Amino acid sequence: MTKAMVQIRGLRKSFGSLTVLDGLDIDVARGEVVCLLGPSGSGKSTLLRCINHLEAADAGVIAVDGEIIGYRRAGDVLQELPQREVARQRARMGMVFQRFNLFPHRTILENVIEGARVVKKEPRESALEHARALLERVGLAGKADAYPNQLSGGQQQRVAIARALAMRPKLMLFDEPTSALDPELVGEVLGVMKDLAREGMTMIVVTHEMGFAREVADRVIFVDGGVVVEQGTPQEVIDNPRAERTRSFLARVG
Ligand code: ADP
Numbered sequence: 001m002t003k004a005m006v007q008i009r010g011l012r013k014s015f016g017s018l019t020v021l022d023g024l025d026i027d028v029a030r031g032e033v034v035c036l037l038g039p040s041g042s043g044k045s046t047l048l049r050c051i052n053h054l055e056a057a058d059a060g061v062i063a064v065d066g067e068i069i070g071y072r073r074a075g076d077v078l079q080e081l082p083q084r085e086v087a088r089q090r091a092r093m094g095m096v097f098q099r100f101n102l103f104p105h106r107t108i109l110e111n112v113i114e115g116a117r118v119v120k121k122e123p124r125e126s127a128l129e130h131a132r133a134l135l136e137r138v139g140l141a142g143k144a145d146a147y148p149n150q151l152s153g154g155q156q157q158r159v160a161i162a163r164a165l166a167m168r169p170k171l172m173l174f175d176e177p178t179s180a181l182d183p184e185l186v187g188e189v190l191g192v193m194k195d196l197a198r199e200g201m202t203m204i205v206v207t208h209e210m211g212f213a214r215e216v217a218d219r220v221i222f223v224d225g226g227v228v229v230e231q232g233t234p235q236e237v238i239d240n241p242r243a244e245r246t247r248s249f250l251a252r253v254g
């Protein structure tokens, strides 16, 4: 078992003539929390989408927990994996988006068990038991039978985190999970993410919450122009950025 949970080498992705990822190399260790910073349009979402294969890279390799995403090795060549195998790989990662997209006509509990039931074919009883424990963990045990529209945005986002955790992921990807929330609801979502980090979850978090990055990130990676501009501890990258591009970005986000 390697120490790396995520290994990315030479990742490239273009949309037409627009090069978004221009040869990225990133490693994330087991249990590490990495915050990904970068200007709007710098390819942060595309990177996360490539990691969980919602988007196919043009070149480069991504391995998660020792498995190459989307491919298998056959001697010296990489063969594309069938959809079913890709779905299995994807189920090892939880993703939380800016918009939570809960099913409006299902209860909170039903929303949380959905993935485990459909993708992992987990028996209903054990899925329910796990979902109840997860709702407890995100502080929403009392909301199991409520519907999404009866919850605040912060509560819905905590449900979305519980839903992702229901798949028992090895890796959690967060794409600006608090940027659609009213300011007073941001803290409760970041609190759940902090707990998760403390419990040892490997996490890649795209965020503009510098306080969170300072407190929780083991490492901060600043991307711009499709490449890693600089990376290091929060103290290094946020408090003492070396690159001019990092400095001007930080001046803008405050
Ligand atoms: P970020 O998350 O850092 O704001 P994105 O990864 O969302 O950046 O997008 C990077 C660039 O790629 C943007 O210019 C965006 O418009 C473009 N882009 C993203 N997805 C697509 C797509 N499916 N088709 C065309 N262009 C896209």
Ligand code: MG
Residues within 6 Å of the ligand: 044, 045, 046, 175
């Ligand atoms: Mg984005």
